[in-house]
Amino acid sequence: xxQAAQATAFVPGHITGxxxxxxxxxxxxxxxxxxxxxxxxxxxxxxxxxxxxxxNGEAVDVDPVETVLARLGVDAAIEAExxxxxxxxxxxxxxxxxxxxxxxxxxxxxxxxxxxxxxxxHCAEVAAGTGLGDVVAQARGGLPIRxxxxxxxxxxxxxxxxxxxxxxxxFGELSTETVLxxxxxxxxxxxxxxxxxxxxxxxxxxxxxxxxxxxxxxxLLTTDVREAIERVEDAGGVAAMAxxxxxxxALDNGLSNAGYEPSVCQIDxxxxxxxxxxxxxxxKRTF
Amino acid sequence: xxQAAQATAFVPGHITGxxxxxxxxxxxxxxxxxxxxxxxxxxxxxxxxxxxxxxNGEAVDVDPVETVLARLGVDAAIEAExxxxxxxxxxxxxxxxxxxxxxxxxxxxxxxxxxxxxxxxHCAEVAAGTGLGDVVAQARGGLPIRxxxxxxxxxxxxxxxxxxxxxxxxFGELSTETVLxxxxxxxxxxxxxxxxxxxxxxxxxxxxxxxxxxxxxxxLLTTDVREAIERVEDAGGVAAMAxxxxxxxALDNGLSNAGYEPSVCQIDxxxxxxxxxxxxxxxKRTF
Numbered sequence: 281x282x283q284a285a286q287a288t289a290f291v292p293g294h295i296t297g298x299x300x301x302x303x304x305x306x307x308x309x310x311x312x313x314x315x316x317x318x319x320x321x322x323x324x325x326x327x328x329x330x331x332x333x334x335x336n337g338e339a340v341d342v343d344p345v346e347t348v349l350a351r352l353g354v355d356a357a358i359e360a361e362x363x364x365x366x367x368x369x370x371x372x373x374x375x376x377x378x379x380x381x382x383x384x385x386x387x388x389x390x391x392x393x394x395x396x397x398x399x400x401x402h403c404a405e406v407a408a409g410t411g412l413g414d415v416v417a418q419a420r421g422g423l424p425i426r427x428x429x430x431x432x433x434x435x436x437x438x439x440x441x442x443x444x445x446x447x448x449x450x451f452g453e454l455s456t457e458t459v460l461x462x463x464x465x466x467x468x469x470x471x472x473x474x475x476x477x478x479x480x481x482x483x484x485x486x487x488x489x490x491x492x493x494x495x496x497x498x499x500l501l502t503t504d505v506r507e508a509i510e511r512v513e514d515a516g517g518v519a520a521m522a523x524x525x526x527x528x529x530a531l532d533n534g535l536s537n538a539g540y541e542p543s544v545c546q547i548d549x550x551x552x553x554x555x556x557x558x559x560x561x562x563x564k565r566t567f
Numbered sequence: 568x569x570q571a572a573q574a575t576a577f578v579p580g581h582i583t584g585x586x587x588x589x590x591x592x593x594x595x596x597x598x599x600x601x602x603x604x605x606x607x608x609x610x611x612x613x614x615x616x617x618x619x620x621x622x623n624g625e626a627v628d629v630d631p632v633e634t635v636l637a638r639l640g641v642d643a644a645i646e647a648e649x650x651x652x653x654x655x656x657x658x659x660x661x662x663x664x665x666x667x668x669x670x671x672x673x674x675x676x677x678x679x680x681x682x683x684x685x686x687x688x689h690c691a692e693v694a695a696g697t698g699l700g701d702v703v704a705q706a707r708g709g710l711p712i713r714x715x716x717x718x719x720x721x722x723x724x725x726x727x728x729x730x731x732x733x734x735x736x737x738f739g740e741l742s743t744e745t746v747l748x749x750x751x752x753x754x755x756x757x758x759x760x761x762x763x764x765x766x767x768x769x770x771x772x773x774x775x776x777x778x779x780x781x782x783x784x785x786x787l788l789t790t791d792v793r794e795a796i797e798r799v800e801d802a803g804g805v806a807a808m809a810x811x812x813x814x815x816x817a818l819d820n821g822l823s824n825a826g827y828e829p830s831v832c833q834i835d836x837x838x839x840x841x842x843x844x845x846x847x848x849x850x851k852r853t854f
């Protein structure tokens with residue numbers, strides 16, 4: 281048995297470029313199909329015994345995190361840090377849920393596999409209505425394609441094998457709960473078409489084209505987002521909208537070339553993972 | 568269309584701790600069940616247009632690499648570099664196959680998804696008889712558990728969410744082809760039992776215990792390997808044998824504490840990935 285007094289997990293941010301919603305009464309089967317980008321800008325979650333949850337130093341309530349801890353049957357103190365804006369389409373709630381699951385499993389010796397922890401976090405996120413597909417994508421890393429909704433063994437993931445710098449500008453929040461709880465028919469029809477196009481030509485350029493098209497057809501563009509996308513196109517690039525947030529992203533120097541001062545980061549190839557279990561870890565092992 | 572003149576992929580080395588063999592006439596379904604460690608010591612594969620294959624500067628023939636290129640329908644010049652010993656249980660042939668697939672896909676604009684490239688490399692490795700489970704594990708990274716043999720959608724992977732330094736000492740080669748082409752009944756019975764034990768308690772400590780037990784029961788221990796495992800145990804650690812090679816591995820300082828001078832590396836969390844497509848990549852994009 282190995283019990284760490286403290287553990288830290290890192291989970292990448294995740295921008296969804298397009299999706300179709302697939303609700304299901306069984307949360308492990310519920311989810312979305314679509315594709316996105318896992319970002320090296322992410323969330324670090326540190327868990328110790330105790331209680332309380334703080335995000336960037338402020339006490340907050342995050343439903344999926346509470347659910348994860350309850351399902352693991354542990355009381356934990358959680359400190360999370362992220363450079364990502366909240367409610368802006370970066371999957372921060374999913375990252376908090378998965379990071380909490382990974383770090384708490386290490387601290388409290390819960391003996392869960394990665395797939396079990398992913399399912400735990402995914403189901404907590406779906407139940408809270410804060411997301412449908414971020415957790416499984418954040419667990420995989422890279423440029424994940426959600427071919428079938430849900431977690432393993434139901435969910436089926438693939439990915440585009442590419443690397444590229446990503447630029448993004450966030451203009452503000454958009455409520456995932458509000459969009460997902462409304463009529464998603466138009467949005468899901470557009471998402472299914474975008475996925476077909478991507479699977480016919482699975483490249484990062486087609487991902488951007490599919491995402492760009494979806495941004496228009498989903499009917500979610502705000503004025504600031506629309507203007508940024510058009511300015512990037514005028515400068516010869518392609519940009520799209522992070523689903524769901526008032527955030528625009530582009531490859532390479534797309535936003536810089538259009539006169540914005542974007543955040544810049546790489547794609548995170550690894551996905552959610554434990555990154556630190558303390559220096560005394562080895563001394564505690566018993567075989 | 569994006570065409571890189573040169574691309575480099577990194578694929579982690581992979582030590583299998585225990586396994587059961589599951590041959591199948593359909594190579595995508597053939598494979599192994601078991602568990603192992605993906606290592607930050609791995610293989611870098613650089614692909615350009617041209618011909619010829621060199622590993623650490625020497626011209627060699629590697630069947631799975633040839634098969635991958637033939638299946639992609641491209642002619643490529645390949646330069647591979649690795650600090651890992653060959654034929655010693657680190658999955659170098661699998662890494663070469665997967666690395667070639669990832670890098671060649673980027674250079675020649677083959678428009679394959681990650682899963683398609685993993686299947687290509689896995690099938691090439693199985694057909695050559697050089698491995699059964701390394702490729703899928705190397706693609707996932709971390710501490711992969713192969714719950715069901717083969718590639719997606721047949722193969723089912725899970726993982727142990729842990730990090731730890733790994734030490735290893737390689738005493739020499741052991742022919743994977745010879746072992747796998749012989750009677751694997753005893754070995755597979757032991758491997759199935761080891762996997763049951765691990766799934767009942769999916770921790771890195773149980774992985775080491777399962778691997779240690781398998782090393783004895785599989786009947787493959789050489790004198791040098793047996794002695795090293797026993798010396799680590801005498802020093803209070805647990806070591807096991809890399810399948811298939813005359814290599815001993817341990818967690819933390821297990822081999823150092825037993826008086827060896829091991830190689831030391833971390834677990835690679837990301838798995839096989841493209842790491843470089845050249846600085847002019849962005850300029851070549853056409854949307």
